[in-house]
Amino acid sequence: DQQVKQNSPSLSVQEGRISILNCDYTNSMFDYFLWYKKYPAEGPTFLISISSIKDKNEDGRFTVFLNKSAKHLSLHIVPSQPGDSAVYFCAASDRREYGNKLVFGAGTILRVKS
Amino acid sequence: KAGVTQTPRYLIKTRGQQVTLSCSPISGHRSVSWYQQTPGQGLQFLFEYFSETQRNKGNFPGRFSGRQFSNSRSEMNVSTLELGDSALYLCASSLAGIRAREQYFGPGTRLTVT
Numbered sequence: 001d002q003q004v005k006q007n008s009p010s011l012s013v014q015e016g017r018i019s020i021l022n023c024d025y026t027n028s029m030f031d032y033f034l035w036y037k038k039y040p041a042e043g044p045t046f047l048i049s050i051s052s053i054k055d056k057n058e059d060g061r062f063t064v065f066l067n068k069s070a071k072h073l074s075l076h077i078v079p080s081q082p083g084d085s086a087v088y089f090c091a092a093s094d095r096r097e098y099g100n101k102l103v104f105g106a107g108t109i110l111r112v113k114s
Numbered sequence: 115k116a117g118v119t120q121t122p123r124y125l126i127k128t129r130g131q132q133v134t135l136s137c138s139p140i141s142g143h144r145s146v147s148w149y150q151q152t153p154g155q156g157l158q159f160l161f162e163y164f165s166e167t168q169r170n171k172g173n174f175p176g177r178f179s180g181r182q183f184s185n186s187r188s189e190m191n192v193s194t195l196e197l198g199d200s201a202l203y204l205c206a207s208s209l210a211g212i213r214a215r216e217q218y219f220g221p222g223t224r225l226t227v228t
Contacts, residue, residue: 032215043118043204043219044157089157093215099169100145100208100215104157 003027004092006105015114019077023090023105026071030092034102035064035075038087047088048075080112116141118220120205126226132193135223139186139207145169146188147217148180151202160203163188164210192225200227 005024013019021035031052036044050057050064050073057064063076077084090105119138127133139146148160159172163182180190186207192199202224206217 099162101159106156
């Protein structure tokens with residue numbers, strides 16, 4: 001069962017515009033969410049996270065929004081740059097799990113066109 | 115500060131053999147997690163070690179095992195390799211405490227089983 005879903009396999013955005021990547025989850029026990037970026041032949045790079053007690057977290061060009069009632073989170077990148085072209089993974093952590101297990105979505109390929 | 119390192123980066127093994135992969139976490143990180151990434155299943159959690167103890171385990175057969183040493187370095191072992199074990203194996207480390215779930219990944223070991 002897919003507890004974390006990224007329903008858009010790919011997204012194409014013009015340089016300078018906003019990129020919005022979406023993620024839905026089904027497990028109401030998730031209490032911490034993260035976004036990772038992955039380039040080919042590299043491991044995922046941590047971007048930004050949010051606790052379930054918040055609804056927004058900002059770090060430079062990256063903002064994550066959490067809508068707990070809809071079990072939905074999104075990552076906004078403003079402005080988008082060609083170097084942002086990568087695969088973006090949404091991940092979540094279950095408060096009942098001991099330790100640091102993360103459940104990942106399937107990823108969304110972002111292409112930023114110059 | 116040096117990132118997570120994994121050795122070897124690439125490995126080709128034959129069905130039935132066993133393999134050991136190595137991971138050195140970021141200095142000061144005591145938690146090490148392992149993930150398997152395949153095109154069909156995405157990123158899946160294998161297990162996590164903290165202070166030489168396995169804290170959590172994913173849904174993988176007993177052929178997959180791991181350990182952690184006193185310097186926090188970790189190894190994972192896969193015995194009796196199957197074709198389906200071909201994947202990118204990623205190691206991630208994290209600090210203890212409030213930001214423990216922010217995991218930092220290494221570049222991965224690409225295992226091909228023939």
